[in-house]
Amino acid sequence: MELSPRPTLFDFHGNFKARPDDILIATYPKAGTTWVSYILDLLYFGQTCPERQASIPIHERVPFLEISTSTQPKGKHCADQLPTTPRLIKTHLPVQFVPKSFWEQNCRIVYVARNAKDNAVSFFHFGQMSNGQPEPGEWSTFLEDFMKGKVQFGSWYDHVNGWWEKKQMYSKIHYMFYEDLIEDTGRELDQLCSFLGLSPSLEEKERVAIGSKFDNMKQNNMTNYSTVHTMNQKVSPFMRKGIVGDWKTHFTVSQNEEFDKDYKQKMTNPTLKFRTEV
């Protein structure tokens, strides 16, 4: 039997040119990327570009830098074409793969992290509903793959730690937690604005907080991914539950014990702490 040729490894040298006022939104998949992207979009363009709010889906306003499929324009191309300033750009890359011009240009970066258990659950459901993802298989298999880092964008543990360590050296990273946003969106908005050097009025802040509420984003066709046909929202909606602690309805007692044991071994930095309930 003739075997099909194997793929070969190749060196990839990206050439993305960041601009000093670009804002990079970096996350491990399913950590709240769309939420924070929309908050930033509202903060910068909510008042000035009403037509943008009504007609351009969030994934076009905030392009996904590294996406490269045969069915849609490449993320780099979309980012290059963005007409607005600042450009808001999203990435799921582990810190070591971020195009170096973001560092050279001293860009602001907003990193969002979510506790591993809820992150894994959300990733699992996303895998089921999105044809752009590898088949996640059964929950138990997916959870094992997640723990081994054998999922898209690799290890959650390396991702959150890598970005955390980078933040100690590069002051323009604002490291946020999904759980904090759920707990007190207003407080998190204030901190985000102070990092970005923005001082919106109370009314503006209120407008952002309301627009970015889970239920409102779920109803909004520009933020709920209903325009993306590779996603089957009947299998699982993109705006699924939006809570902290849904892992409790997925993990068995023994999965939870094994997960916690493995977690302790991998998450050794005492300064990086996650909450699995709020």
Ligand code: A3P
């Ligand atoms: P769940 O699957 O747990 O519901 P990403 O944008 O990185 O793909 O993350 C998607 C996750 O963020 C989903 O989690 C989604 O429901 C949640 N999410 C999106 N917008 C949210 C909001 N406004 N409030 C709370 N959670 C939100």
